[in-house]
Amino acid sequence: MLIVGTGLIGASIGCALTRQGAEVHLWDLDPANAMVAAGRGAGVLSLLDPGDYRLVIVATPPSAVASTIAERLRWHRNAVVTDTASVKSAVLSALRERDIDLSRYVGSHPMSGTQYTGPLTAVPELFVDRTWVLTPRPENSAESIERVRMLAGLCGARTVTLDTRDHDTAVAEVSHLPQLMSILTAANLRHAARSHLPLAGGGIRDVTRIAQSQTEMWRQILTANRTAVREQLGQVREDLDTLINVLDDPDELESFLKMGRAGARSLGGKHGRELSETTTVVVEIPDRPGALARLFSDIDRLGVNIEDLSVEHDQARDAGFLSIEVDPARADDLRAWMREHDWGLRS
Amino acid sequence: MLIVGTGLIGASIGCALTRQGAEVHLWDLDPANAMVAAGRGAGVLSLLDPGDYRLVIVATPPSAVASTIAERLRWHRNAVVTDTASVKSAVLSALRERDIDLSRYVGSHPMSGTQYTGPLTAVPELFVDRTWVLTPRPENSAESIERVRMLAGLCGARTVTLDTRDHDTAVAEVSHLPQLMSILTAANLRHAARSHLPLAGGGIRDVTRIAQSQTEMWRQILTANRTAVREQLGQVREDLDTLINVLDDPDELESFLKMGRAGARSLGGKHGRELSETTTVVVEIPDRPGALARLFSDIDRLGVNIEDLSVEHDQARDAGFLSIEVDPARADDLRAWMREHDWGLRS
Numbered sequence: 001m002l003i004v005g006t007g008l009i010g011a012s013i014g015c016a017l018t019r020q021g022a023e024v025h026l027w028d029l030d031p032a033n034a035m036v037a038a039g040r041g042a043g044v045l046s047l048l049d050p051g052d053y054r055l056v057i058v059a060t061p062p063s064a065v066a067s068t069i070a071e072r073l074r075w076h077r078n079a080v081v082t083d084t085a086s087v088k089s090a091v092l093s094a095l096r097e098r099d100i101d102l103s104r105y106v107g108s109h110p111m112s113g114t115q116y117t118g119p120l121t122a123v124p125e126l127f128v129d130r131t132w133v134l135t136p137r138p139e140n141s142a143e144s145i146e147r148v149r150m151l152a153g154l155c156g157a158r159t160v161t162l163d164t165r166d167h168d169t170a171v172a173e174v175s176h177l178p179q180l181m182s183i184l185t186a187a188n189l190r191h192a193a194r195s196h197l198p199l200a201g202g203g204i205r206d207v208t209r210i211a212q213s214q215t216e217m218w219r220q221i222l223t224a225n226r227t228a229v230r231e232q233l234g235q236v237r238e239d240l241d242t243l244i245n246v247l248d249d250p251d252e253l254e255s256f257l258k259m260g261r262a263g264a265r266s267l268g269g270k271h272g273r274e275l276s277e278t279t280t281v282v283v284e285i286p287d288r289p290g291a292l293a294r295l296f297s298d299i300d301r302l303g304v305n306i307e308d309l310s311v312e313h314d315q316a317r318d319a320g321f322l323s324i325e326v327d328p329a330r331a332d333d334l335r336a337w338m339r340e341h342d343w344g345l346r347s
Numbered sequence: 348m349l350i351v352g353t354g355l356i357g358a359s360i361g362c363a364l365t366r367q368g369a370e371v372h373l374w375d376l377d378p379a380n381a382m383v384a385a386g387r388g389a390g391v392l393s394l395l396d397p398g399d400y401r402l403v404i405v406a407t408p409p410s411a412v413a414s415t416i417a418e419r420l421r422w423h424r425n426a427v428v429t430d431t432a433s434v435k436s437a438v439l440s441a442l443r444e445r446d447i448d449l450s451r452y453v454g455s456h457p458m459s460g461t462q463y464t465g466p467l468t469a470v471p472e473l474f475v476d477r478t479w480v481l482t483p484r485p486e487n488s489a490e491s492i493e494r495v496r497m498l499a500g501l502c503g504a505r506t507v508t509l510d511t512r513d514h515d516t517a518v519a520e521v522s523h524l525p526q527l528m529s530i531l532t533a534a535n536l537r538h539a540a541r542s543h544l545p546l547a548g549g550g551i552r553d554v555t556r557i558a559q560s561q562t563e564m565w566r567q568i569l570t571a572n573r574t575a576v577r578e579q580l581g582q583v584r585e586d587l588d589t590l591i592n593v594l595d596d597p598d599e600l601e602s603f604l605k606m607g608r609a610g611a612r613s614l615g616g617k618h619g620r621e622l623s624e625t626t627t628v629v630v631e632i633p634d635r636p637g638a639l640a641r642l643f644s645d646i647d648r649l650g651v652n653i654e655d656l657s658v659e660h661d662q663a664r665d666a667g668f669l670s671i672e673v674d675p676a677r678a679d680d681l682r683a684w685m686r687e688h689d690w691g692l693r694s
Contacts, residue, residue: 030658032632032658032659032668036632036669039639039640112548112549118657131548133546158545160545166543169543170539170543171546173535174536174543175548178551178555182550182553183604183608184583184586184590185583185610186608187586188524188582188583188586189520189614190606191520195513196516197615199458199514199517199518199521199522201477202459203529203557204614206554206556206557207525207528207553208611208614209553212608213608215608219597219601219604223594229594230594232535235535237591239535243530243580244577244580247570247573250570253566253570257530257565257566259534260529260530260531260532260558261530261533262534263533263534263536263558264529264533264559265559266536266544267536267547267551268544285379292386310467311379311383311467320377
């Protein structure tokens with residue numbers, strides 16, 4: 001395998017493959033980058049004869065991807081060539097203009113950037129449990145698609161297959177628009193007095209973290225996907241107008257906030273796990289010191305995972321209750337266990 | 348001390364004060380909340396005579412703050428009363444309409460919400476190294492201001508003093524606008540196909556994390572500060588129009604992205620530390636296996652902190668270099684140390 005372009009993504013792929021025992025060769029337009037990548041354990045700098053590679057991974061900056069793929073398809077007659085570009089239609093159009101056989105090119109996109117760049121921050125775990133999109137086309141052989149799927153698998157990623165155009169819409173929605181919203185939020189700080197900045201807390205830091213990303217790379221990505229990105233920005237512009245209009249109407253404002261909450265929750269947990277359905281078990285909180293600690297320790301000993309917790313008050317009985325959300329499959333176990341340990345349940 | 352309202356903020360203040368050895372009394376409109384707060388170690392449920400409290404902390408939901416402060420000023424004749432509301436002008440106007448003596452009321456605002464609410468998630472460390480804004484007025488005695496400053500200090504927070512109106516502008520800039528940008532980003536996902544959501548990575552999760560916050564509390568905050576918030580949204584609307592217009596112009600687009608990057612960097616490090624000035628030491632990367640690991644271990648042994656790192660390539664000499672950013676006070680030490688250990692420096 002040959003990796004062409006040993007920035008964060010290329011070098012991390014190299015580290016992951018090397019760890020799996022694969023022989024990985026590295027090349028970069030800037031030899032210092034390849035040297036650092038090799039130093040991080042991404043592979044070796046020596047090269048085979050061009051015809052000896054079976055898989056070539058193009059991980060250059062976005063603007064160089066199409067020309068590099070074309071070049072490598074020509075040089076490596078026996079290789080499947082894939083790339084890691086985050087916009088796929090622009091690459092494909094540029095390749096189609098060149099009138100070359102593209103049956104050995106299978107597009108792919110590992111979804112795992114950070115705000116860092118360059119081989120120094122490369123790690124083999126970068127793709128573990130992340131999504132790696134494949135964008136195969138009818139002209140690709142099943143065997144060539146399989147070779148790229150295997151690559152993603154060796155890196156620990158989950159593969160998703162999407163049509164080229166569909167992929168670009170999806171990244172505009174879940175990656176490029178959020179990037180620009182982060183940029184807009186951060187850019188607005190230029191109006192703020194310096195004395196106001198110490199009030200910044202974790203919230204704005206979360207929202208503006210990705211605004212610190214390398215601007216040149218993002219300029220290339222956004223330019224390549226500008227049609228889909230413009231559509232997303234147009235939608236947000238309409239929502240922004242709506243938001244400005246509902247600021248004086250508490251009910252409509254709260255509906256708007258709920259729409260945002262639902263959107264955020266639709267992304268599921270940290271690793272893309274869906275927020276699962278849960279069943280509620282309601283336990284009475286006794287008015288005794290240490291009762292809560294004992295309650296949690298009892299739940300722990302049963303080994304049931306608490307998905308969510310909230311406090312409720314029963315007006316009629318003037319008592320406090322804990323609503324415990326658990327996996328529906330474990331709810332009956334938990335109820336029996338709690339009764340057995342003398343906790344009061346609300347039926 | 349008495350804490351009125353034992354949600355996340357009130358209960359966490361109680362936990363912090365209790366840990367410092369203070370005697371803290373808890374009250375909540377919902378007794379179950381106070382019970383849970385006590386169970387988390389925030390204080391005790393028994394109450395003293397109203398005149399025996401020296402400090403009363405009102406930590407109720409925003410819409411109840413003004414009436415609760417008025418009530419507590421009347422009941423606790425010897426107490427300084429403070430609050431934790433995140434919008435201060437609205438509270439002050441509501442209090443001034445009541446024609447009561449406000450000399451014992453000192454406004455304050457601990458800046459440390461999370462997306463969680465309620466006493467179950469209370470922790471004593473919530474305010475450590477966070478900003479706690481005081482908004483004293485000329486009618487407050489120095490002693491009453493000092494009592495609130497001491498409260499913030501016991502919780503481990505850094506105090507900042509701002510004029511009431513200035514505070515509200517600042518929170519619109521660094522907290523309320525980012526909240527709404529997060530909401531807008533998350534709300535836009537309603538247009539996305541379900542099959543596109545698995546492509547969501549860490550970036551959009553960061554941007555939309557706070558959109559999951561409790562909507563009722565945010566509706567109250569935003570309504571209370573709607574004048575300042577509207578101004579911020581108007582600014583962003585102008586920037587959004589600009590952004591849509593520059594999408595086709597790579598240079599202008601990159602300038603826009605840089606404006607965002609500068610804004611994000613103006614917030615400084617994780618705990619509000621300013622991004623410090625650094626000095627660059629440039630070390631040649633030898634083309635030998637294991638060289639990089641040894642280089643970092645040599646730097647480690649000197650005990651110099653690496654603030655930033657990048658790879659450079661010297662075209663003329665066809666060699667690779669590492670640019671190492673360090674504290675200017677340590678740069679000469681590092682240079683001497685590296686020379687001593689046979690590393691090549693670029694002068």
